Amino acid sequence: MASPPSKPNPKDLVVLPCSGLDKEAGSASRELALILEEKGAKIICPVLFRHSQERYAKDIGTGNLLVIDGCKTGCATRLAAEHGLKIARKLNITEALRSMGSRPGKNLRLSDNISNLLPSIAQEILEQMYSTQVVHAADDVFRKNVTYREFSIDKFVFRVPESDYFFNENDCWARVSENLARIGISDYLQQRISDIILFEPPKVGTEIDIFNEAGSLETTKIAIDIISPFSGKVVAVNQEVVEMPEIINQDPYERGWTVELELYDRDSEIELLMDCDTYFDYVKNKAEREYKELYGS
């Protein structure tokens, strides 16, 4: 008999909330942190943390840090970045509430409506971070070995697969098999943005239009969108990359895939993309041009 799925056990979860007092979203972040605390998580007070990091040294060491931002200003994320904290998961409470048809306002106190939605957001986070129910990616479909072509500019070596991949001009790739595709960013793009510290994935089940965002990446300095080469439904997210985004830097075309899509319109959309040979010439030209602009000849 199959055992029932285990309940999330967030005893190693550490929450750094925004707690801002300039709008309702700050109060919502704080309240969400309190709900998670009741379920076993530990809270880092952002105000105290600024002045007394050592108080939280033990908690931060668990490596399971959830940052809750109230709005796009991202104060909690910035605080984490300033102190070099490794973020396991990031949540923007305004966006999470918007996806549920609600919108925090300017009032500082929490409305009943938003207050009622927070427990389900907490539950969803815990399920995503701790559930034993894994969405299985189609590993068997994408098992075939990948062979590469390379070009060099100065000390930089760039790889492009020899076949089975398609690229858009945003330097994002799709590896296609039947009606499934894995997507990711090219070796050129990962070298250009350098050390990736955060992959924010879309939710499984999200429907993505061609050339729309399919998650985003952050380095210590910049952020980029992953621009999807195809339309489709997200059927899997690479959890290994969510936990260790540096894998994209190490192996951008294989272990570094980000999202798996069930394609809607493969045959017509493929016409808008470049095959491996075309992308090789395109990206070589682009990299050479950029090198010249930066370093002269």
Add this chain to the structure above:
Amino acid sequence: MSENKFMGVPRDKIPWYPEIDYEKCNYCMDCVKVCPHNVFECRESEEKKLVVANTENCVVFCKACAKVCGPDALSFPDNKQILNLIKKLQKEVKE
């Protein structure tokens, strides 16, 4: 002449770049920090301290700057409309 093209279409024919709503912008300059393509320019001594100076540097379909904009002051055109325009221009280029 510029060789700057996107999907075979001259980049200057594709109106993809952020627009700043100056009523909302608080000049935090987060967009400047997050964008690696120098799309924005800071102008400390002017009334509009931030401008979209290099529109063709903006990566078509990327909205990373809008995502970090706290006051929601940046907007982009509709992706589908831009894609349709690119397809139309691709046909014209081929003809």
